[in-house]
Amino acid sequence: MEGIILGIESTAHTFSFGRVSTSGELFPSFSSLYRPEEGGIHPREAADHHSETTSLLLERLSSSDDFSWDSIIAVAFSQGPGLGPCLRVGASVARTLSTRLSVPLLGVNHCVAHIEVGRNQTGCKDPVLLYVSGGNTQVIARADGRYRVLGETLDIGIGNMLDKFARTQGIPFPGGPEIEKLSNEFSEKGETSLDDVLLPYGVHGMDLAFSGMLTSAVQKVAEGKSLGEVCWSLQEHSFATCVEVAERALAHTGKDELLLGGGVACNERLRNMSKMMCEDRGAECFWPDKPYCIDNGTMIAELGRRMLECGLETELMDSGIDPSLRTDNTAVVWS
Amino acid sequence: MECTEIHIWKPEIVLHEGAEAIVTAGSWLGRKAVLKYRRPRRYRHPDLDRRLTRQRMAVEARVLSRLSAAGFPSPSLMLMEPDQSTMLLSRIEGKTLYDVLKSEEYSEDILHSLGGLVRRLHEMGISHGDLTTHNIMVSEDNLHLIDFGLSRQSPELEHFGLDLQVLRECLGSSHTNIPDAIERVCQGYMDSECQNSDSESAINVIERFHKIVGRVRYHG
Numbered sequence: 001m002e003g004i005i006l007g008i009e010s011t012a013h014t015f016s017f018g019r020v021s022t023s024g025e026l027f028p029s030f031s032s033l034y035r036p037e038e039g040g041i042h043p044r045e046a047a048d049h050h051s052e053t054t055s056l057l058l059e060r061l062s063s064s065d066d067f068s069w070d071s072i073i074a075v076a077f078s079q080g081p082g083l084g085p086c087l088r089v090g091a092s093v094a095r096t097l098s099t100r101l102s103v104p105l106l107g108v109n110h111c112v113a114h115i116e117v118g119r120n121q122t123g124c125k126d127p128v129l130l131y132v133s134g135g136n137t138q139v140i141a142r143a144d145g146r147y148r149v150l151g152e153t154l155d156i157g158i159g160n161m162l163d164k165f166a167r168t169q170g171i172p173f174p175g176g177p178e179i180e181k182l183s184n185e186f187s188e189k190g191e192t193s194l195d196d197v198l199l200p201y202g203v204h205g206m207d208l209a210f211s212g213m214l215t216s217a218v219q220k221v222a223e224g225k226s227l228g229e230v231c232w233s234l235q236e237h238s239f240a241t242c243v244e245v246a247e248r249a250l251a252h253t254g255k256d257e258l259l260l261g262g263g264v265a266c267n268e269r270l271r272n273m274s275k276m277m278c279e280d281r282g283a284e285c286f287w288p289d290k291p292y293c294i295d296n297g298t299m300i301a302e303l304g305r306r307m308l309e310c311g312l313e314t315e316l317m318d319s320g321i322d323p324s325l326r327t328d329n330t331a332v333v334w335s
Numbered sequence: 336m337e338c339t340e341i342h343i344w345k346p347e348i349v350l351h352e353g354a355e356a357i358v359t360a361g362s363w364l365g366r367k368a369v370l371k372y373r374r375p376r377r378y379r380h381p382d383l384d385r386r387l388t389r390q391r392m393a394v395e396a397r398v399l400s401r402l403s404a405a406g407f408p409s410p411s412l413m414l415m416e417p418d419q420s421t422m423l424l425s426r427i428e429g430k431t432l433y434d435v436l437k438s439e440e441y442s443e444d445i446l447h448s449l450g451g452l453v454r455r456l457h458e459m460g461i462s463h464g465d466l467t468t469h470n471i472m473v474s475e476d477n478l479h480l481i482d483f484g485l486s487r488q489s490p491e492l493e494h495f496g497l498d499l500q501v502l503r504e505c506l507g508s509s510h511t512n513i514p515d516a517i518e519r520v521c522q523g524y525m526d527s528e529c530q531n532s533d534s535e536s537a538i539n540v541i542e543r544f545h546k547i548v549g550r551v552r553y554h555g
Binding site: 081135136138141143144146148149150151152153154155157192193194195198201203204205206207236237240243244245247248250251252253272273274276277280281324325326327328 | 351352353354355374376377378379380382383386387433464465466467469485497500501504505507508509511512547550551552553
């Protein structure tokens with residue numbers, strides 16, 4: 001059946017509605033980002049933000065020129081992993097819409113959605129995914145009917161690490177873009193040396209760790225190193241660990257495509273490093289456009305589309321959220 | 336390959352292009368050997384790349400010498416050219432455990448034996464740091480460990496636990512045909528404890544390993 005699949009994303013800071021057509025055409029999302037006044041994310045406050053912006057976002061969505069409620073043939077939502085209170089808002093809205101429109105409901109694995117939207121946008125076939133976001137840092141590849149986690153962070157996600165560092169320097173959420181800007185300003189000044197700003201390098205096989213790097217970076221600023229220099233060093237070290245484990249995963253699996261996903265995949269330095277690594281070993285590197293790297297409703301719709309094609313609808317009784325849903329929990333039956 | 340200075344080295348075939356090194360099989364002075372070349376990683380800042388390459392070569396050389404002296408099944412270091420980032424190692428004939436487990440032609444107790452071998456390494460006060468099935472060789476049913484670039488001498492309890500975590504992740508993602516693989520390894524690890532070893536006890540390492548598993552995101 002021809003039509004549009006609606007996707008709802010609400011795992012953490014972002015509340016977002018997106019669409020994809022049954023033929024796989026992606027439409028931009030309508031999103032609202034919860035920004036804490038101070039400190040990190042408070043799950044209940046973020047959930048309140050999502051509830052309060054629901055009407056506004058739905059209104060913006062439904063008043064866009066190419067939208068009609070009649071065209072919606074299914075509603076997909078992030079079932080996990082993520083923050084319980086936030087997930088619950090998205091799930092409730094999805095259940096309501098699916099019931100009201102009498103269309104199927106599709107509970108989607110958020111991590112897998114990052115992969116599928118990347119595959120749709122870039123045309124890569126069987127990639128290793130380097131998934132770098134606030135909460136997640138994983139290298140993932142498909143094997144035996146699942147997306148398997150080959151390696152992951154042993155402590156905090158890389159985006160979370162960057163945000164925490166930013167917060168200690170008075171930079172508001174999200175910290176990544178500002179760190180990238182400061183880092184560029186520093187490195188554009190000319191010859192750079194890491195010798196004065198060496199940080200711990202946490203690679204353990206295909207796993208990685210960031211908390212030692214974070215502590216050390218905060219210390220470097222306290223010791224009087226310039227913020228720009230430390231931001232630059234932090235990027236050099238943390239991205240190198242990610243690209244190294246990605247290369248380890250390529251070597252281990254014998255695959256020759258790398259796909260970037262997650263908010264940190266917006267960073268140009270990380271993209272460049274990944275590209276260089278792939279070029280040097282005869283692999284190809286892909287990344288989706290920035291709006292599809294960050295959390296967005298369209299990616300949820302896209303995975304919903306793949307599931308719908310395979311008849312994987314979610315019954316109301318099974319539509320409960322799962323905050324700790326693992327990537328390899330989801331059976332991958334589509335091609 | 337830039338290894339003309341290694342005298343009478345005859346390369347034959349590239350065995351593996353890893354994330355750290357290119358491994359080429361060949362012969363050196365008539366002996367079967369492998370050349371391990373750590374080519375610069377262009378994606379890394381040169382300062383960081385040099386530091387990591389130096390560190391990893393140094394630790395690998397030290398650990399391999401200790402292992403050879405103790406008769407531990409691992410390659411022996413024949414020659415090293417730090418300026419060229421190359422190491423010449425004895426060649427272990429056989430297959431990687433990765434291939435052996437995929438072929439499904441292996442003896443029932445191979446994972447139990449692996450646990451015992453890892454325990455033996457740990458009792459020497461050495462952690463491996465990169466315990467994937469590509470770094471374990473099977474040669475006529477005997478297991479050998481290779482690739483010690485991420486290993487540590489006198490590591491903390493955490494690093495022993497991490498060896499098992501890295502192996503768990505690898506077995507769980509690449510060898511799903513053996514669902515209880517890591518349990519078998521852990522059993523072998525426990526069964527091989529040497530009573531008068533002064534390193535961390537096997538039970539402490541296993542406990543730490545379970546803590547690490549509980550710490551990663553959305554553990555099973």
